Amino acid sequence: MSGADLVIEASGIVNRFDHNVVHEGLNLAIPRGCIMALVGGSGTGKTVLLRTLILLHEPQGGSLQLFGQDARAAQYSARQRLRQRIGVLFQGGALFTGLTVLENVLLPIREHGAVERSDLADLGMLKLRLAGLPPDAAHKYPAELSGGMVKRAALARALALDPELLVLDEPTSGLDPIGASAFDRLVRELRDLLGLTILQATHDLDSIWHGSDMVAFLARKRVLALGPAAELALRDEPELVAYFREGRSLAFLHELQAASETGA
Amino acid sequence: MARGAHCMTPTERPPALQPACALWCAGDAPDMRTLTLGGAWTVHGLDPAPALHLPAGCTTVRVTAAGDAAIHAATLVTTRDMPAAEPAAVVPLQLDTAGALVLGRSLKAWADAGIVVDRSALTPAHRQLLDLVLARAAPAPQLQPRAHAGLLGDIGRAAVAAVREGREFLAFVGELAWRGVPLLLTFWRIRWREVVVEIDAAGLRALGIVGLLSFLIGMVMAYQGGATLATYGANILIVNLVAIITLRELGPLLAAILVAGRTGSSYTAQLGTMRITEEIDALQALGLSPFEILVFPKVVALVITLPLLSLFADVMGLIGGGVVASAGYGVPWNEYLSRIPQVVGVQTLMLGLAKAPVFAVIIALVGCMQGLRVSGSAASVGRATTVAVVQSIFLVIVIDAGFSIVYNLLGL
Numbered sequence: 270m271s272g273a274d275l276v277i278e279a280s281g282i283v284n285r286f287d288h289n290v291v292h293e294g295l296n297l298a299i300p301r302g303c304i305m306a307l308v309g310g311s312g313t314g315k316t317v318l319l320r321t322l323i324l325l326h327e328p329q330g331g332s333l334q335l336f337g338q339d340a341r342a343a344q345y346s347a348r349q350r351l352r353q354r355i356g357v358l359f360q361g362g363a364l365f366t367g368l369t370v371l372e373n374v375l376l377p378i379r380e381h382g383a384v385e386r387s388d389l390a391d392l393g394m395l396k397l398r399l400a401g402l403p404p405d406a407a408h409k410y411p412a413e414l415s416g417g418m419v420k421r422a423a424l425a426r427a428l429a430l431d432p433e434l435l436v437l438d439e440p441t442s443g444l445d446p447i448g449a450s451a452f453d454r455l456v457r458e459l460r461d462l463l464g465l466t467i468l469q470a471t472h473d474l475d476s477i478w479h480g481s482d483m484v485a486f487l488a489r490k491r492v493l494a495l496g497p498a499a500e501l502a503l504r505d506e507p508e509l510v511a512y513f514r515e516g517r518s519l520a521f522l523h524e525l526q527a528a529s530e531t532g533a
Numbered sequence: 534m535a536r537g538a539h540c541m542t543p544t545e546r547p548p549a550l551q552p553a554c555a556l557w558c559a560g561d562a563p564d565m566r567t568l569t570l571g572g573a574w575t576v577h578g579l580d581p582a583p584a585l586h587l588p589a590g591c592t593t594v595r596v597t598a599a600g601d602a603a604i605h606a607a608t609l610v611t612t613r614d615m616p617a618a619e620p621a622a623v624v625p626l627q628l629d630t631a632g633a634l635v636l637g638r639s640l641k642a643w644a645d646a647g648i649v650v651d652r653s654a655l656t657p658a659h660r661q662l663l664d665l666v667l668a669r670a671a672p673a674p675q676l677q678p679r680a681h682a683g684l685l686g687d688i689g690r691a692a693v694a695a696v697r698e699g700r701e702f703l704a705f706v707g708e709l710a711w712r713g714v715p716l717l718l719t720f721w722r723i724r725w726r727e728v729v730v731e732i733d734a735a736g737l738r739a740l741g742i743v744g745l746l747s748f749l750i751g752m753v754m755a756y757q758g759g760a761t762l763a764t765y766g767a768n769i770l771i772v773n774l775v776a777i778i779t780l781r782e783l784g785p786l787l788a789a790i791l792v793a794g795r796t797g798s799s800y801t802a803q804l805g806t807m808r809i810t811e812e813i814d815a816l817q818a819l820g821l822s823p824f825e826i827l828v829f830p831k832v833v834a835l836v837i838t839l840p841l842l843s844l845f846a847d848v849m850g851l852i853g854g855g856v857v858a859s860a861g862y863g864v865p866w867n868e869y870l871s872r873i874p875q876v877v878g879v880q881t882l883m884l885g886l887a888k889a890p891v892f893a894v895i896i897a898l899v900g901c902m903q904g905l906r907v908s909g910s911a912a913s914v915g916r917a918t919t920v921a922v923v924q925s926i927f928l929v930i931v932i933d934a935g936f937s938i939v940y941n942l943l944g945l
Contacts, residue, residue: 366809366910371673383552383580384631390673391638392576392631398669399630405674412909430576431629462662463629 274301276336276434276466277322283330284317291317293490295331299468299483301433304460306477306498307470308512309487315470316360316438318487322468323355323436324348336433353381356432360439362419364411370397370422371407377429393429399459400425401451416443420452428459435459437469441476449473453480478521486512499525551624552578553632556599557588564592571599571624574632585639587648594643597654598626628659633666641667705902709894712822713829724830731834735796736842743791747846750783751775751853759862768862772872775854780877781885784847785839786933789892792839793925797900800831801921804904805914813905828901835893843889847882884945888936892929899925 275298282295291314299305307315320326322333324340333340335351343351364373374393378384384392397407400421411419420443427435440456441449453476459465471477477484478498486494486501488508494501502513502522514522551572558567566588572578587594628636640663644650652660682690716723758774804827807813816823851873858864903921907913 367912378576378631382576382631383578384576385580385582388579388582388631388635391670392634394671394673395630395634395666395669398671399665404671407673408676410909428630431631458665462658462665464658 275299275334276301276303277468278334279322279331281331282318282321282328282333284314284321284326285329290490292321292328295491297322297485297492297495299466301466302460302464303483304456304467304481305469305483305485306481307468307485307487308472308477310508310512313487314490315487319436319438319468319470323357324352353377353430354433356427356430356435358420358423358427358435358437358440360442362411362423364419364422364426366411369408369410370402370414370425373411373422374425374429377426381430393425396425396428397422399428399455401448401455417445417448420444424452424455431463433464433466435465435467437467437471439471440469441471441473446475450475456480474517474521478525550577552580553583553635555583555585560593560595562593564590565595566591566593567595567597569597569599570626570628570636573627574636575627575629576631578627579631579635582635585636587643591648593649593651594640595651595654596640598628598656598659599624626659628662630662630666633659633662634670637663637667637670701906702898702902705898708824709829709832709898712824713832716825716829723833724826727826727830728834728837731831732838734799735792735834736838739792739795739842740845742795743788743842743846744849746791747779747784747787747849748853750787751779751850751855752857754778754783754850755854755857756861759857763862768858768864769868769872771854771858771862771864772869773876775858776851776873776877777881779850779854780847780881782933782937784850785843785885785889785892786929787850788839788842788846789889789896789929789933790926792835792842792893793896793900793929794922796835797896797925798918798922800897800900801904801907801918802914804901805907805917808905808907809909809911809914823905828897828905831901832894832897835897836890839893839896840886840889843886847885880945884940888933891932891936895928895932896925899928 277297277299279295279297282292282297284290284292284295295318297318307318309315317326321328322335324335328341336354338347338351340348340351364370365376368376371390371393374396375389378389378392394404394407398404402418402421402425406414406418406422411422414422420440424437424440427437435456437456441452444452456467456469457480460467469476469481473480481498483496484494484498484501485492486509488506493506494504494509498513498521501509502518502525504510512518553570553574554572556569556571558569559565560567568585640650640652652663655663755771755775759768759771762768762770762774804813807827813823813827816826855866855869858869859866900921903917903924907917
């Protein structure tokens, strides 16, 4: 039963492009209801790992369990069903340019859901509002939206089928700081209310320190460290030191230390 | 009226999923009813959604989720159109935003109508979800119905669009002359590397298809002409027929049409995609001219390539005709070859090849212009590509006809 409460359990994942090895023996397990940040320097294979986990990229080796099912051995139809349980926010939004925002959100519901026709528009509008879009954005085309609104519309589409797992690739990049922290709050709220599990690749220090329960740190072709940000910040591997104790991360570390001192 | 009929109807959904259902039970007080929710009140279980009609005489509704409390069959409120469902069959409630929306709307409507709605039996998470959904629910804004202008309006709009597009094309030709001629004068500044790449793509890689099709058309011409000529014993005139038609018309025309379909379309798709991904804007922002970098090398490459392809098409067409003439109509090979220079001069060849650079400019400009006009969606790249191929083939044939008229007037 150990696998029952793990949404993702990847072990020994190998990803290789020609001679460029991106992941070698990578292990990652995400418990249900967790908000996990996937961090690491540029080029450490965050996006490749996300694409592997959402079944868009077939790894060269390793095993992948999604919701307790063996995703690599699964048949086509089983894989399609697994995909429906995952909502994905792509980095650039990846909205369908030929459809309006509302139609983008309704597409997965129409195709996979069972909702009465008369309820469709209301449901789509609800998702838009949940993602923080104003109602008048509903009939706009993606080309008419600002960058932040594209992100929100893409989140609304990712939420369309009320997925159990939400995978976000750089969700707060391109959002203003207020929008970014509202986004973090929204993600947390959705997790609490819907029991979502969230995996986000991010560079946003605020999301890493305050918006996530766990941080998976990618380095040396695997998940080098896994734990809350405050824990990782105290470890001594050079990559972690560089990421968490230098530059702009220092402010968050100091803030944390100050908080623990006043608490003690 | 009480209902809950959607509970255990057989469906084609996966066996694990039971569609949403709602059961009305008698409550503690006479005017109180308990609404028990079960099954998948989720995006997968709401078609059809359970109809939530308030039973008559009910002023207090207590909402509960199935699975927590046993439902006693005796307390079920049944009506003639709904037999009591098997209480044991009510499966635990699953609620997501879609279910919360459908349920929340009814609860809100009842509350607004003065009915007491007691949600205390639901879990805090379900209550919060209902609150969240009700707080964020919004009606879809009305789409502005587009005023239809009628047939006359459509014709007018199409005419204006055509005129505008024609002007745009003229402006594009003007830009080619205005910016291209100075570039030609300083020819060392032309991006020859791009030109060579385009020549490779548009010319070298098209040799196979152009050669094969010209060869086949040459054969077809010789067969069709030969059948008639042979009845008069004038087999040798196949040479005149094939040579004149191929060199003056078919070689350049066939090469141009193939290049329009093969290369013009790729120009449109390439530039259109670059517009969507903002690469064109990026070039402009870097202070580089998309015209110089993208359009001009393509025009130069096609102006060099298309005459050569036409010449190749001429040769292959003549060979195709020769094969049929020698194999089918008894015109020996060396006779066929030696007669060609007698019936067509260099002038005939040149009259045909002279058209090729004009076709090349048209194809490259139409392809590039349609690509640069793309805006917005991926579908518009597809539309622009179609328009580019249709327009360039249309213009090539129109211009070819124009050449024929001019040549005729000049007595060539």
